[in-house]
Amino acid sequence: MVNLDKRTGFLTYKRQYPEKLNVEERLKNFEEFEKPLTEEQLNIQAARCMNCGVPFCHDFGCPLANRIPDINDKVFRGLWKEALAILHSTHNFPEFTGRICPAPCEEACTLTLDDEAVSFRQIELQIVEHGWDSGYITPQACATKTGRxxxxxxxxxxxxxxxxxxxxxxxxxxxxxxxxxxxxxxxxxxxxxxxxxxxxxxxxxxxxxxxxxxxxxxxxxxxxxxxxxxxxxxxxxxxxxxxTARELNIPGRDLQGIHQALDYLTQQNRTNAGEKINKADRISAKDKTVVVIGGGDTGADCVGTALRQGAKSVTQIELLPQPPHRRAANNPWPEYRQILRTSTSHEEGCQRIWSHLTKEFIGESGKVKKIMTSALDWNIENRQFTELQKETIHADLVLLAIGFxxxxxxxxxxxxxxxxxxxxxxxxxxxxxxxxxxxxxxxxxxxxxxxxxxxxxxxxxxxxxxxxx
Ligand SMILES: Cc1cc2nc3c(=O)[nH]c(=O)nc-3n(C[C@H](O)[C@H](O)[C@H](O)COP(=O)(O)OP(=O)(O)OC[C@H]3O[C@@H](n4cnc5c(N)ncnc54)[C@H](O)[C@@H]3O)c2cc1C
Ligand code: SF4
The missing domain is CATH 3.50.50.60 (FAD/NAD(P)-binding domain)
Known part of the structure; x- marks a missing residue:
């Protein structure tokens, strides 16, 4: 373990992000692509925690009320088993959230006032993986049964x-x-x-x-x-x-080549697991011009999946305007920041179009070929928009990711x-x-x-x- 002075942790050490496989490599398969930090690097990241008197990460940010400052302190000291015990006391499955949580705890971290948050999602992930690797995670069967x-x-x-x-x-x-x-x-x-x-x-x-x-x-x-x-x-x-996925009931919805995002994503996960999918039912983005309608996280998952399937291009359309790069005045800390987020899928190659309303799907021989949209002029305060010019976008696979x-x-x-x-x-x-x-x-x-x-x-x-x- 490195010799650290936690009193000046966040002043001395910057946030470190895990390394990722380069885009070309990671698009070759559906495997995870982030590499863990080393134990020493993680000690340093945990040392950035200020152990705040009122830890907003814990009581405002984390729905589970994970005892984040205590856990950070254990990791800083290299006490992995103790860190795991504290983490498990409020959380059953840190290995899931450590991978896929948008980390509201980090958004609420006091450091975000003028620096980058303590990287608690990464710390959580590595504590639990360390626990699995070390054999610390074993069944906790209850000795006395209630009979209920x-x-x-x-x-x-x-x-x-x-x-x-x-x-x-x-x-x-x-x-x-x-x-x-x-x-x-x-x-x-x-x-x-x-x-x-x-x-x-x-x-x-x-x-x-x-x-x-x-x-x-x-x-x-x-x-x-x-x-x-x-x-x-x-x-x-x-x-x-x-x-139940939200529908987009506009002209042309019955054309072939338009699918719900969850049907598409589920099918790829089943394929990865070795399940057989009928050829006729297979939804593939290979060599296709893909348009994802919906700018949220499910849409981003479609982007990453389509790129891995070999899409020619992927475009994501969102109804709302592009969010700001920094917090707006009406979205103060420690609220979750409503800012522009670029996911790893977006990094992999995707055009993003904001403020566009999808009006109609246009097809040829029963298959979708184009999407007609209207550009929008938004008045965000009263959530009203005015439709501006019409535009058409080429598409031979459309994925609907507009909520559930x-x-x-x-x-x-x-x-x-x-x-x-x-x-x-x-x-x-x-x-x-x-x-x-x-x-x-x-x-x-x-x-x-x-x-x-x-x-x-x-x-x-x-x-x-x-x-x-
Ligand atoms: C594509 C996608 C990506 C997402 N990504 C993230 C992410 O990155 N991070 C994040 O935090 N959240 C993410 N979410 C949201 C998250 O997955 C859900 O909020 C969470 O899974 C909800 O858990 P749940 O237990 O309520 O329901 P579900 O996970 O939906 O599980 C419900 C289960 O009930 C079963 N079921 C339903 N009816 C019956 C029945 N009658 N009989 C028997 N079984 C039944 C279903 O088959 C299903 O297995 C994502 C959601 C989607 C759709
Ligand atoms: S808010 Fe940030 S700095 Fe403060 S205790 Fe939580 S993780 Fe540490």
Whole structure:
């Protein structure tokens, strides 16, 4: 360990970013491409933390209230095992957020007032990876069983966090998942180059050893009724996510070559996992002029995926104007900064068009060929725009990444959710309604993995209290 003076840490040391494989190399496959910092480099990064009296990173920034200054101090001292124990005390899966979290903790770091934040996402990632490599992460099975049974519907991060907490509290937990593999959007939405799926498998194995049972390929409401679950379990947690993609109902939407982003991303993740996809159903960007509609993170994932598939070019269109490079006055610290963000996918080669409304898809022989847009003049204060000149953009693959609505597919669950815990369904008595809980995007709306984990932990606490009466 290097000899550091933490009292002057952030004055002496600059933030260091992990090295990445160059673009040419990383576009050859779907593998992760960031290299970890060395232990010494990480000690230095942790030494930048000021151990603030009021640590905004911890209580304002992090939904999980990770004890960030304490963790930074342990890493600064090279006490990796202790750092891991503190991290795990508030967080079940730091290896997921360490890779893909937009890190609201860093946005709230006091250092961002006139410097770069402490690189806590990187620190978190390397603590947990160090823990796996060193054999510190082992199953934490509960010695005393309560004999109470909990059914969890959905194996995304909210369902998984709840399952682990409840199993560790001694309850028998069964997770029902309609897909063939566990993980929800961690598995099927987020591209492999951002989150290698073996990192999910590793946690699932730990959870199985802790007693969690997983039933895949089972859709509740179709294969097993919700009523049956209610009768057979002491509590049921609905953690089914928000997966209904927003539509763009404009002329030409029925042309071939226009797809929802999640269908496209899921297919590539399935292909990477060795699953067979029918040739006729295959959505490929190879040699195509790709246009992604929607300037958010899902859109950026489509950009990176299309480039890896060999797209001729990728353009991303966003309705809103380009955000500023610095915080605006109405977006003060420690709020999340609404600024222009350039993801690693954008760095890989993408044209970004702002302030454009998609008006129509134009095709030839039933296939999309062009997109007609209107340039917009925005009045952001009252969120009004005026349409200016029309433009056409060439496109032979269009990916719609314009957000998600609630989970409309499972009627029984929606009946329950729609009426806020009370449903007209006759099987729901006042008594058994108390045994129904919800967590994650299905109740919070489309959000982040860190929020889903928080929501799952909160639901687990409520269920544990309910079962303890
Ligand atoms: C493309 C994409 C990229 C994203 N990237 C990021 C990112 O980089 N960082 C970040 O923080 N967040 C990201 N998010 C958001 C994040 O993935 C979600 O907020 C999070 O996964 C929500 O977790 P969840 O447990 O609520 O639901 P989900 O992850 O959606 O899991 C719900 C699970 O429930 C299952 N299910 C649904 N209905 C039933 C049923 N009736 N029976 C059985 N099973 C059922 C589904 O199959 C699914 O597996 C991304 C989202 C998308 C779409
Ligand atoms: S706000 Fe930043 S500097 Fe202050 S304790 Fe948190 S990580 Fe350290």
């Amino acid at each position: 049974k909990v059914a969890i519907i959905g194996s995304g991060p909210s369902g998984l966090a709840a399952a682990q907490q409840l199993a560790r509290a001694g309850h028998l937990v069964i997770v029902f998942e309609q897909a063939s593999k566990i993980g929800g959007l961690l598995r099927y939405g987020i591209p492999d180059y951002k989150l290698d799926k073996t990192k999910i498998d590793r946690r699932i194995q730990q959870m199985e050893k802790e007693g969690v049972k997983f039933e895949t390929g089972v859709e509740i409401g179709v294969d097993i009724s919700f009523n049956y679950l209610l009768k057979s379990y002491d509590a049921v947690l609905i953690a089914t996510g928000a997966r 609505l609630s989970n409309k597919k499972c009627e029984i669950l929606n009946n329950f959710l729609k009426v806020g815990n009370f449903s007209a369904d006759e099987f729901l008595t006042e008594e058994n309604q108390k045994a129904i809980f919800t967590a994650g995007d299905v109740v919070e709306g489309p959000s982040l993995v860190v929020n889903a984990i928080f929501s799952g932990r909160k639901a687990a606490k409520e269920i544990d209290e309910f079962l303890s009466y």
